[in-house]
Amino acid sequence: MSTPLPTEERYAVLDRAPRRLGATLLRWDVILLILLVLTVAVNAIVSPYFLDVYNLADATSNFSEKAIIALAMALLILVRDIDLSVAAIIALAAMVIGYAAEAGFGAPVLFAVGIGVGILCGVFNGFLVTCVRLPSIVVTIGTMSLFRGLTQVILGDQALTHYPQGFLNLGQNYFIPFVKTGIRWLFIPPVPLSFLIFLVLAAIFGIVLHKTAVGRQLFAIGSNPVAARFSGIPVDRLRFILFVLSGALSGLGGALLAARLGSMRSNMAFGWELDIVTMVILGGVSIAGGVGSILGVFLAVLVLGLVTFGMSLNNIPGQVVSVYTGALLIAVIAIPRIFERLRRGG
């Protein structure tokens, strides 16, 4: 009557390469790198003006403000959150900067004011998400309207244009001027302040995310928030800090944009939040959380920025550029999955 108790292991270990995830990530970065090379090559062939250092330097100022905010957005999406109020914070911060400028403050104070306004907005978002426990997408859709609406109510259809020259110089001149060394291929390129800030921040973010304990905690939260709590990771505090960071960088972006444009209206940076999310997703940060790299986001920023710049050099209208970036995003996300399915499905 009695049968022997099944003792054999019920589980079979599915043998996979141990760092499969790393391999996928690497492949994503490689795809972006190829895209970047292709973009540069095609543009250089099509237009003789593309590889001009001044043109390229100007091109970077068109995407650097977004790119700076994309760094914070990448961390938020990594931990399964999102901040859709960033563009509205840009406008709100730029407006307060405008009033401060009219009151006679100089450039350093104006930048501090912008970042300060951003931090306040970020604290508000972070409080609602982590203390009141509302989903971040709902909260930031709400604050997107709230911050933008506030700007519109206060400003109406007015524009703020009285910024001090010192402030405007930071946005409109090259922070590092073009320096020739006499040797043909050796020179220091002109670099606008916004792009320099992006480069420095990208390096810092990359090191923090990939080389420090805090970075590992962020991956842990994105990978499994429940396990993260059980591991003693202060999940909510970190998420709160990320929202504040996102607000601060949006405020900084607002200051840089106001300095570059020399004026602001309430519709400033309208719709940028989705451009920024696009950069992050194209950079390989998973909406599901726990997967992504700063290198990926960095490459995606360059690809998107140079594609847009190259197309505008060739007088291709903005709508077509938008079609192209949309197709690019879907292709980059879909291709690895289609290959994966083909490989597994046989």
Add this chain to the structure above:
Amino acid sequence: MNAPAMLEVSGLTKRFGGLVAVKDIGFTVNSGEILGLIGPNGSGKSTAMKAIVGIEKPNAGSVRIDGVEVAGWPSHRIARLGVGMVFQHSRPLHRQTVLENITLALLPDSLLHLFHDRTTEERARRIAERVGLTPVLERLPATLPFADLRRMEVAKAIARDPKVVLVDEPFAGLTSKETETFAGLIRELRDSGHAILLVDHNVKSVAALADRVFAMYVGERIAEGTVEEVMRDETVRRVYLGGKLETAARKEAAFADRDTPFLRVEKLNVFYGKAQALEDVSLHVHKGEFVSVVGLNGAGKTTLFNAISGMVPYSGEIYREGRPLAGQSAAAIARGGIVQSPEGRDLFTDMSVRENLDMGGQHLDAATAKERIEWLFSLFPILKTRQKQSAGTLSGGEQQMLTIARSLMMNPDMLILDEPTLGLAPVILEQISKALEKLRQTTPITVLLGEQNVTFALPHADRVYVLEHSRIVWEGEPGRFAAEIGADYL
């Protein structure tokens, strides 16, 4: 016995990734017969049931309903062919009355039948009468007692007069009187010619009802026959009761902190919405003591542990060494040394074994962390060989060991282990068992273990609490367990 088999299952196999949840299972249920499908938690019986009704697609094998092969069909087609299912947890439409809920199950499938005919409601009333719901037809589900919600599930399942009725955990959450009437209802269904499959983890609860019993363990068949045969079966006894229970409890008086125990829980109440998950639960654990909280699924063990870990809000008090824990964040409690190894093995599946351990040891300095990892590898040698493998590709047993190891990596004063044996093979249990014993003998750690597997829980306990329906119903030394309350198990 000559009646044709209404439900005929053979060679049924279901895999989830590397886990074989159901392995080559076969049985038949005839019209007018009740078959009890039993097995401890994680034995694969629910998966088998889901594979039969098409919620899960079987990897291999055949499922025949009244001679029609349905394996791999979508669930709505299988239901239409004549399979009704009574779910363990009812999910009624809350804004509709009982009558409307039942009527819904009777609505025509075709979109072309836009208007429901008068007879539908009449039929719904007849079905309600059959299961004894007539007095509450116009009430909303939320106002019904639990037993009536189960009746409503039955009404929905039999609404279309199915040939086969599957009942998942028929008596879970019912009082003994309700159990009796519910059993009567199931008997009536059998006598009117339905083929009935009862799925339960407990032999005893289906004993009075089932004509035959099919027993499963870790995905495989271990016994089949009449209730008496299966209950006498040595394999079944071993699965449920293990061998002779050997306990090595230390006396409570032996612990130094008699007056202010390390952990004291007092009159703990937890509600999930309207449902009470814990009711006036009080317990204490001394420093260095191993305490087991024994209870079936849904008794409230996980809720209790999550309250202690600061994961769910509660009323009542939880003291650590005399100081209340309330108000501390979950992360602070964990870093403070009360660490939970959660049920269901919450791991960072994208990370390697080593990275998971490092995550637990993030607050330690490099030398201590290294020492601790070495010690954990001596406790769970298999993890050492798997260091670089990503945690998601480990077997269930290895994942469980890694979850425990990650918690121990945090150097806890108290380890809370929630259902570490869930769905694991006996070999693995033995390894985890040895590790726990080593902890008890070589470290000052305090352990609070939650288990429904008594065989595993008792040998590792100095004291035992039994949690049943959200309340503590028994407390004592493991040696007295069998005599005083053991009969209620199995």
